[in-house]
Amino acid sequence: MGHNMADVVRLRSRPCVSGQKYIERRRQEEQDRRKDILAAITIQTWLRGLRVRAYMRYLHDAATTIQRHWRGFFQRKSFHVLLRNALHTRNMEFYNCKAFNIQKIWRGYYVRKYVHNYYARKIYLETLMVANQITRIQLKEIVGSKACEWDRRFRESDEQRMDRLACRTHYLVSTRQIPGIYNSPFLKEPMDMERRLIEARPRINAERFLISARNSTRDWTEMSYQKPCSIPHIRAKKPQGPFLEQSQIWRHRLKPLEPTLRVATSFTSAEEAALEQKREEWRTRVIDDAFLPFANHRKNKKYEPLLQTSCAFGSIDYGTHHFRDTDTTKNISKKALAYTWKLEDGRRSK
Amino acid sequence: MTQRQLLQVLEEYLKGRMHFVQTMSELASRGQNMKMLKNANVMALLQPLMLDVDPSVQQIATQALGRLVGHSEEMAKELVQGEVLPQIVNSLPKHNNYYKKAATLVLRSVAKHSATLAKAVVDCGTLDSLMICLDEFDPGVKESAIWVLCHVARHNEDLAQAVVDAGAVPFLVLSMQEPEIALRRVAVSALSDISKHSMELAHIVAETGTIAILAQMILNPDTKLKRQVFSVLSQIGKHSVDLAELVVEAEVFPTVFICLQDPDEVVRKNVAILVCEIAKHTSELSQLIVNAGALPALVDFIGENEGSVRLPAVMALGYIAAHAETLATAVIMSLGIPQLTQVLSNEAEENYVRAATAWSLGQIGGHSSEHAVAVAGENVLPKLLQIYTSPDSSDDFQNKAKNALKNILQKCVHLPALEPLLRDSPQNILKHVVIQYSKFKHQLSPARQVLHSHTRPKTSSLWVANVLELSRFISLFLILNAVC
Numbered sequence: 004m005g006h007n008m009a010d011v012v013r014l015r016s017r018p019c020v021s022g023q024k025y026i027e028r029r030r031q032e033e034q035d036r037r038k039d040i041l042a043a044i045t046i047q048t049w050l051r052g053l054r055v056r057a058y059m060r061y062l063h064d065a066a067t068t069i070q071r072h073w074r075g076f077f078q079r080k081s082f083h084v085l086l087r088n089a090l091h092t093r094n095m096e097f098y099n100c101k102a103f104n105i106q107k108i109w110r111g112y113y114v115r116k117y118v119h120n121y122y123a124r125k126i127y128l129e130t131l132m133v134a135n136q137i138t139r140i141q142l143k144e145i146v147g148s149k150a151c152e153w154d155r156r157f158r159e160s161d162e163q164r165m166d167r168l169a170c171r172t173h174y175l176v177s178t179r180q181i182p183g184i185y186n187s188p189f190l191k192e193p194m195d196m197e198r199r200l201i202e203a204r205p206r207i208n209a210e211r212f213l214i215s216a217r218n219s220t221r222d223w224t225e226m227s228y229q230k231p232c233s234i235p236h237i238r239a240k241k242p243q244g245p246f247l248e249q250s251q252i253w254r255h256r257l258k259p260l261e262p263t264l265r266v267a268t269s270f271t272s273a274e275e276a277a278l279e280q281k282r283e284e285w286r287t288r289v290i291d292d293a294f295l296p297f298a299n300h301r302k303n304k305k306y307e308p309l310l311q312t313s314c315a316f317g318s319i320d321y322g323t324h325h326f327r328d329t330d331t332t333k334n335i336s337k338k339a340l341a342y343t344w345k346l347e348d349g350r351r352s353k
Numbered sequence: 354m355t356q357r358q359l360l361q362v363l364e365e366y367l368k369g370r371m372h373f374v375q376t377m378s379e380l381a382s383r384g385q386n387m388k389m390l391k392n393a394n395v396m397a398l399l400q401p402l403m404l405d406v407d408p409s410v411q412q413i414a415t416q417a418l419g420r421l422v423g424h425s426e427e428m429a430k431e432l433v434q435g436e437v438l439p440q441i442v443n444s445l446p447k448h449n450n451y452y453k454k455a456a457t458l459v460l461r462s463v464a465k466h467s468a469t470l471a472k473a474v475v476d477c478g479t480l481d482s483l484m485i486c487l488d489e490f491d492p493g494v495k496e497s498a499i500w501v502l503c504h505v506a507r508h509n510e511d512l513a514q515a516v517v518d519a520g521a522v523p524f525l526v527l528s529m530q531e532p533e534i535a536l537r538r539v540a541v542s543a544l545s546d547i548s549k550h551s552m553e554l555a556h557i558v559a560e561t562g563t564i565a566i567l568a569q570m571i572l573n574p575d576t577k578l579k580r581q582v583f584s585v586l587s588q589i590g591k592h593s594v595d596l597a598e599l600v601v602e603a604e605v606f607p608t609v610f611i612c613l614q615d616p617d618e619v620v621r622k623n624v625a626i627l628v629c630e631i632a633k634h635t636s637e638l639s640q641l642i643v644n645a646g647a648l649p650a651l652v653d654f655i656g657e658n659e660g661s662v663r664l665p666a667v668m669a670l671g672y673i674a675a676h677a678e679t680l681a682t683a684v685i686m687s688l689g690i691p692q693l694t695q696v697l698s699n700e701a702e703e704n705y706v707r708a709a710t711a712w713s714l715g716q717i718g719g720h721s722s723e724h725a726v727a728v729a730g731e732n733v734l735p736k737l738l739q740i741y742t743s744p745d746s747s748d749d750f751q752n753k754a755k756n757a758l759k760n761i762l763q764k765c766v767h768l769p770a771l772e773p774l775l776r777d778s779p780q781n782i783l784k785h786v787v788i789q790y791s792k793f794k795h796q797l798s799p800a801r802q803v804l805h806s807h808t809r810p811k812t813s814s815l816w817v818a819n820v821l822e823l824s825r826f827i828s829l830f831l832i833l834n835a836v837c
Contacts, residue, residue, distance in 0.1 A: 124679055131643065131683050138610070138646030139653070146614045153616055156574070 169199035176200040367407060374402060374413040381420035390421060396428055400437055408452065415441070415455035423462030429470050432463060438477045445482040450491050457486065457497035461504050468508035475505060475512060480519035487524045492533045499528060499536070503543040510550040517547060517557055526561050534575050541567070541581040545588050552592040559589050559599055568603040576617045583612070583623035591630040597638055600631060606642060610650035618662055625654065625665035632669050636676035643673060643680055648687035655692045663696060664706045671713030678720040685717065685727045693717075694731045697740075708750040711737060715757025718764065725761050729770035734761065738778055758782060765789060 014025065115121070177183030177197065185200065186193040269275070377395060380386045399421070402414035422429045432438065441456050448456075460479055464471040479501070486498035502521055506513040521543075528540040544563065548555040563585075570582050590600040605627075612624045628647060632639045651666045658666075670689055674681040684690075696702060696710045714737070718728035740746050740754040762785040765771060774786050 127679065128682060128686060131648075132686055134644075134646060135649040135687055138607075139649045142610055142614070142646075142650060145611050149611065150616075152574075 169203045173203045370410050374417055378413055378417035381417050384424055387424045412451045412455045419458030419462050426466040429463045429466050433473045442477045442479050442482050446485045450494050453486055453494045454497050457501050461501045465504040471505045471508050471512055475515055492536045496536045496539050499539045499543050503546050507546040513547045513550050513554055526563055538578050545585040549588040555589045555592045555596055564603045568605050571608055579620045583627050587627040587630045594634045597631045597634050606645040613650050613654050622662045629665040629669040632672045639673045639676045652687055652689050652692050664709055667709045667713055671716045675716040681717050681720050681724055690731050694733055704747055704750050708753045711753045711757045715760040719760035722764050722766050725765035726767045728761055729765050735773045
């Protein structure tokens with residue numbers, strides 16, 4: 004309590020206040036001053052605390068608000084990214100599934116068609132069996148016909164052998180007096196050999212030699228350098244004189260004709276060759292017009308006009324009447340072009 | 354002595370010589386006189402006569418010598434040692450055709466016995482003179498010259514190479530197209546002897562367009578020519594895939610099967626060898642052959658023939674089946690297996706043919722279970738087992754039977770076919786059989802029935818008594834118990 008003049012005045016003016024009570028009261032106040040100060044301090048601290056706490060609370064709330072707003076904003080932003088990624092992965096998984104499907108179908112198709120095609124194999128085996136049957140039939144046919152031929156050849160060679168035997172043993176033929184061994188009286192008709200014996204004709208020496216020379220299926224060493232006819236001469240004495248060998252003579256006589264080139268060409272060969280040449284030329288000729296001789300060259304020359312003049316469209320007009328001739332009918336303005344030159348004295352000429 | 358008397362004596366001498374050489378020539382053409390002639394030392398007498406003044410004596414003496422030498426090897430060696438060959442070879446180009454034929458007969462007879470003699474013949478410079486002979490017009494001379502080349506080239510690769518280096522192949526190709534049959538035969542056989550040794554030689558032969566010419570000769574009616582033609586084609590085709598493809602490209606294939614039924618046995622065998630050599634190489638070639646219709650031809654061939662003629666056909670089937678599973682199925686569907694089993698069970702067959710059949714069956718059955726079932730259905734497995742266990746089959750035969758059995762067993766899941774094997778098989782086969790049974794664990798009842806009837810008595814008494822290691826016994830017992 005301050006000791007103001009106003010207070011003093013106020014106190015003096017109060018009727019009920021005695022000096023004693025005032026002094027006691029003041030004494031009590033002095034004694035309670037420490038308590039009052041402490042109480043005031045307590046109240047002040049509490050209030051200060053309240054104030055600070057309220058301020059802190061306010062700050063906390065502000066910060067929380069800011070953070071709240073920020074967090075929301077930020078998460079919403081990254082949520083978009085997250086969403087995009089999730090969508091992306093979902094899409095990829097979907098495409099992967101589809102791709103797996105395509106690959107699966109493709110692999111199955113490829114393996115079944117190109118690596119191991121069950122149906123193609125089945126068809127192949129069935130066709131092969133059918134082809135085998137056909138081959139069997141064809142082979143049988145061909146071999147059948149060939150077998151006929153082989154048989155025929157075998158029989159023919161057999162026939163030839165028997166004919167040759169008949170030729171060599173022709174003396175066994177039966178005569179009217181003595182039936183031969185192949186013509187037994189106990190048989191109804193004579194054997195086949197009898198027929199061959201009758202039909203056998205003697206072969207001349209030269210034919211025999213030539214046949215043996217041409218029969219090259221035998222081994223050469225059997226057909227050695229020996230005299231082909233070794234029958235001794237019927238005449239007792241050998242004829243005198245340096246005669247040629249029999250074989251040489253027959254070879255010479257029976258030699259096939261080997262004409263020379265001059266003999267072999269026909270005497271109309273020149274004309275034939277000329278005809279042939281003409282025909283060939285006519286065949287291969289491309290241009291049929293006669294090739295005119297140069298003597299009447301100028302008379303026969305046909306004038307060929309220029310393409311330009313003979314053409315319907317004619318040539319372009321430029322300076323048709325005289326050099327630098329201009330046609331002003333097609334100009335935009337009616338005035339003719341004027342050429343001006345700058346002369347030395349600054350004038351312009353027209 | 355007057356001149357007339359002198360001439361008479363000389364004429365008698367000439368007659369004597371002619372008579373001697375002619376008789377020697379005739380005697381030498383028969384084999385039974387050889388010993389006599391050898392003891393009489395006729396060679397020493399004939400050798401100087403080869404250089405005689407009179408050309409006809411020369412020719413006949415050479416011919417006689419050629420025939421003599423052709424029959425025995427010692428005389429050939431004597432002739433080579435006597436150093437007569439260079440003289441013959443040098444005089445080859447100079448004389449007439451008859452002498453050439455006789456001289457080439459000598460060379461041929463020497464060269465045919467062995468490789469050393471052939472080399473001696475080549476060392477004398479024969480090949481050049483023979484080339485001159487090949488230029489002649491006379492087909493007989495050409496034939497004898499080519500025959501010499503044939504005999505020389507037959508023995509080994511160096512000699513064949515020498516023949517090729519001398520430039521013989523174009524001549525041979527030209528001679529193949531001549532009209533004379535004997536010349537063609539001998540030319541084709543010379544090509545066959547050259548090309549059989551190695552791939553390069555076969556290439557040289559095939560390069561000159563020979564295969565097309567040979568392909569045209571396939572349907573020629575002459576038997577011996579056909580033998581040689583097929584022999585050449587098979588020798589060319591056997592060396593490599595390219596050569597085999599060349600042969601196939603010449604479109605021999607459907608036509609060749611006609612000759613599989615030729616009346617002559619050697620032709621048939623050569624055709625079968627050709628098919629076998631070509632089928633051996635790759636699966637594409639086998640497929641080509643099968644598409645051309647080989648399977649019915651081969652199967653009929655096996656059915657109709659006997660003996661070693663069948664061997665190449667059996668092997669051809671084996672090779673075809675070995676390449677691809679489809680082809681094996683094709684073989685089965687063409688009824689190849691009954692024929693093969695018939696060959697296998699025919700006791701009178703040669704062992705090597707049966708061994709080849711066993712191998713082929715193994716190849717057919719080894720692809721998958723269907724094939725194994727088809728093979729096992731013809732009662733083949735017990736036969737194979739019997740061959741494997743019998744003591745008088747050769748090692749090779751036993752081996753092949755065992756391999757075939759293993760191949761088929763690994764794929765066979767047909768229980769009735771496996772049953773007969775349970776009784777008598779040795780351990781290594783039995784192991785496979787039991788493994789096949791163990792695959793049927795999930796089907797207990799049929800397996801159990803079978804095992805009850807067959808193996809229970811065995812597990813109790815016989816096996817214990819047999820020579821079985823204890824561990825193996827235990828493992829087998831466990832497998833059996835697991836199946837039951």
